[in-house]
Amino acid sequence: xxxxxxxxxxxxxxxxxxxxxxxxxxxxxxxxxxxxxxxxxxxxxxxxxxxxxxxxxxxxxxxxxxxxxxxxxxxxxxxxxxxxxxxxxxxxxxxxxxxxxxxxxxxxxxxxxxxxxxxxxxxxxxxxxxxxxxxxxxxxxxxxxxxxxxxxxxxxxxxxxxxxxxxxxxxxxxxxxxxxxxxxxxxxxxxxxxxxxxxxxxxxxxxxxxxxxxxxxxxxxxxxxxxxxxxxxxxxxxxxxxxxxxxxxxxxxxxxxxxxxxxxxxxxxxxxxxxxxxxxxxxxxxxxxxxxxxxxxxxxxxxxxxxxxxxxxxxxxxxxxxxxxxxxxxxxxxxxxxxxxxxxxxxxxxxxxxxxxxxxxxxxxxxxx
Numbered sequence: 001x002x003x004x005x006x007x008x009x010x011x012x013x014x015x016x017x018x019x020x021x022x023x024x025x026x027x028x029x030x031x032x033x034x035x036x037x038x039x040x041x042x043x044x045x046x047x048x049x050x051x052x053x054x055x056x057x058x059x060x061x062x063x064x065x066x067x068x069x070x071x072x073x074x075x076x077x078x079x080x081x082x083x084x085x086x087x088x089x090x091x092x093x094x095x096x097x098x099x100x101x102x103x104x105x106x107x108x109x110x111x112x113x114x115x116x117x118x119x120x121x122x123x124x125x126x127x128x129x130x131x132x133x134x135x136x137x138x139x140x141x142x143x144x145x146x147x148x149x150x151x152x153x154x155x156x157x158x159x160x161x162x163x164x165x166x167x168x169x170x171x172x173x174x175x176x177x178x179x180x181x182x183x184x185x186x187x188x189x190x191x192x193x194x195x196x197x198x199x200x201x202x203x204x205x206x207x208x209x210x211x212x213x214x215x216x217x218x219x220x221x222x223x224x225x226x227x228x229x230x231x232x233x234x235x236x237x238x239x240x241x242x243x244x245x246x247x248x249x250x251x252x253x254x255x256x257x258x259x260x261x262x263x264x265x266x267x268x269x270x271x272x273x274x275x276x277x278x279x280x281x282x283x284x285x286x287x288x289x290x291x292x293x294x295x296x297x298x299x300x301x302x303x304x305x306x307x308x309x310x311x312x313x314x315x316x317x318x319x320x321x322x323x324x325x326x327x328x329x330x331x332x333x334x335x336x337x338x339x340x341x342x343x344x345x346x347x348x349x350x351x352x353x354x355x356x357x358x359x360x361x362x363x364x365x366x367x368x369x
Contacts, residue, residue: 002124002153005042005238007223008053008188010035010210011088012070013062018214018279023307027243030277031211032069034242038210038223039077041238045225048122049079053188053207054086054131054159060095067096075103082117082126083108086159086188087169090131097130109157114140118152125149127182128157136170145181145201153228156185162197162204163190177202183228191217196235203233211242215281215310218245243307245279248272252315253286258293265311269302279308287318290361316354317361334360 012031016024042050056070074081085091085108091098097108107117109130116127125148129140139160148154161167162177169189177185177199184203191209198204210221221240227233250268255261261284274280280303284294296311303309324335338360341353 001046001227001229002048002122003046003225003227004049004051004124004155005039005047005223006051006053006184006186006205006207006226007038007210008055008086008159008186008207009191010052010056011058011213012056013066014058014213016213018308027211027277027307028066030243032073034211034221034240036073037241038238039073042223042225043077043079045236047079047225049119049124049126050074050077050081051126051155051157051186052081052083053157053186054084055088055188056083056085057089057096059088060090060092062089062096067100071100071103071106074106077105079105080117080119080122081106082128082157084128084157084159084188085109085130087131087134087136090133092132112136112140114142118149123152125152125154126157127154131159131170135168137168139170139172139176142172142176142180142182144179148181153183154181156180156182156202158185159188161189162187163194174199177204184226184233186224186226193222203235205235210240212245212279215245215247215279218247220244243277243279244274245281246274247281247283249283249285251286252284252288252294254288254318255286255292255315256289257291258295258298261288261292261294261315262299265299265302274306276305277307280306281310281312283312283314285314286316288315290317290358292317293358313355314351316350317358331361331364334364 016027109128112129112132114127114129116125118125160170160172162172165171165173180202182202187204187206190206193208194206196203196205205224207224208222209217221242223238225236225238252261252264294313296313299311300309324332338353338357341349344350
């Protein structure tokens with residue numbers, strides 16, 4: 001039985017620009033701690049090799065200390081490591097992949113054409129390629145089933161995009177995968193957790209993001225433990241211990257004043273169990289009174305204990321639509337003018353219209369806006 005760790009998109013050395021310099025440095029440090037624990041877990045589960053599907057660094061020229069620490073960590077592993085550089089850490093002449101003194105157990109693809117590393121003791125051959133620039137307009141020829149070694153499990157390791165044939169990041173087509181004959185394609189680049197998919201005999205999967213770097217990557221990071229025995233192929237997600245971004249929606253329905261919203265936010269804060277290193281975006285939603293102002297800036301103190309805290313107001317004004325549709329006053333006319341936008345299928349348009357309606361009604365009532 002063959003077991004291996006499939007990870008990628010580590011983005012080590014990320015600037016974490018949304019945080020203070022001190023907190024950003026702490027997050028980079030905790031990334032290494034999380035990576036070490038991931039390797040330990042994979043080894044404890046019997047992984048015999050580690051495959052890293054690109055973007056292990058956030059730039060092609062990472063900080064020297066970051067690179068040295070990473071390679072030292074890999075060198076301490078008792079198993080081989082294979083890396084396919086991606087669009088963020090692409091391989092270039094004289095770059096980090098050429099300059100680094102790679103440990104003897106680390107193998108890095110050097111060209112944008114297909115090549116392979118063979119591991120007889122594992123009965124495994126790993127095929128792959130490297131990005132050699134920020135873009136790779138087309139994927140290299142990944143081969144055909146009849147060209148694969150007959151006495152090996154053949155795996156493709158690639159930083160590639162299977163979601164769009166027009167992608168500038170090594171678009172990989174279903175046709176290529178269907179005839180390739182690989183037992184597994186270990187892919188990187190797409191951070192979203194897409195379900196594994198089989199093309200012909202080739203099972204493909206993205207490892208997903210290792211550690212969230214923004215609110216488009218919420219929750220726990222992950223990697224995959226792959227198990228192959230004969231025709232059986234198992235995929236087990238391994239949740240990483242990296243810092244998280246979280247988005248929480250707080251229902252403010254029925255609140256008639258900003259003070260009511262503040263009380264609800266305070267109650268949420270007291271019950272929240274997120275660790276202090278979490279980055280949190282609190283989204284206020286629900287129907288509230290016409291004169292109710294959430295004032296997000298005034299609510300930030302409720303999340304002062306978190307590494308990053310944002311408040312977004314997506315509440316909608318609570319109004320008697322039937323009355324306003326017939327209201328002969330300027331208030332009714334304003335509502336009817338806004339109604340197409342309030343009913344728009346586009347969420348952003350509806351939110352802007354709701355905010356405008358609230359401000360407009362306040363102004364028509366003689367209140368300070």
